[in-house]
Amino acid sequence: MNAQAIKLVATAFSMKKEIKYLFFTMLAIIMVPIFSVMILTQAGINLVSNALATYDPQRLVVDIHDPLTGKVIDHVDQSVAWPIQGAVTLEYGERSPYQPFHTGIDIAGPIGDPVIAFMDGEVVYADTESWGFGRHVKINNGHFITSIYAHLDTIDPNIHVGDTITAGTIIGTRGNTGWSTGPHLHFQINIFGIPVNPRTFLQGNP
Ligand SMILES: [Zn+2]
DSSP states (O other): OOHHHHHHHHHHTTSOHHHHHHHHHHHHHHHOHHHHHHHHHHHOHHHHHHHHEEEETTTTEEEEEOTTTOOEEEEEOSOOOOSSOSEEEEOTTOOBTTBSSOSSEEEEOOTTOEEEOSSOEEEEEEEEOSSTTOEEEEEEEETTEEEEEESEEEEOTTOOTTOEEOTTOEEEEEBOOSSOSSSEEEEEEEETTEEEOGGGTOOSOO
């Protein structure tokens, strides 16, 4: 550990219990991403989700919280939309035979249905892996938010890394690529790189 990491750990001991837990999770994410997933599972996913993003029904905004202090440091008040319609087959945080907890929402339906960006942002990844997310697009939505659209059949030819796009822009089509057992969109929202419940941002059902 370098001097900065030691200083961070020392700071953590003066924090409230929940925040301390979150802090060490963050530290683990930076140092050992695989173990961080296990820690999140043990902690109960709601702790993390509720700590990083909360919906305020009075102001109709999603507040973004500093992972270290819990203070509101940003908010999202622009329009957001479900990226596709279909049947939710696996919720965020649920366990499946393939993973200890689910980091996004699975929305099943026909291959080829258009997938749209849920919020404004900049495309930071648009490519294919033979494993994991398969063909997928990642968008930096600002406000410390990144969204991931995975298992796509196709990526729209107009979508390139570096493009700035608006909510509702078609980014590709639903598919069954990568680690997928049937046609569905895996839709994931990360804050500070940590998966949170997309339902915090989106009302109703897809
Ligand atoms: Zn999924």
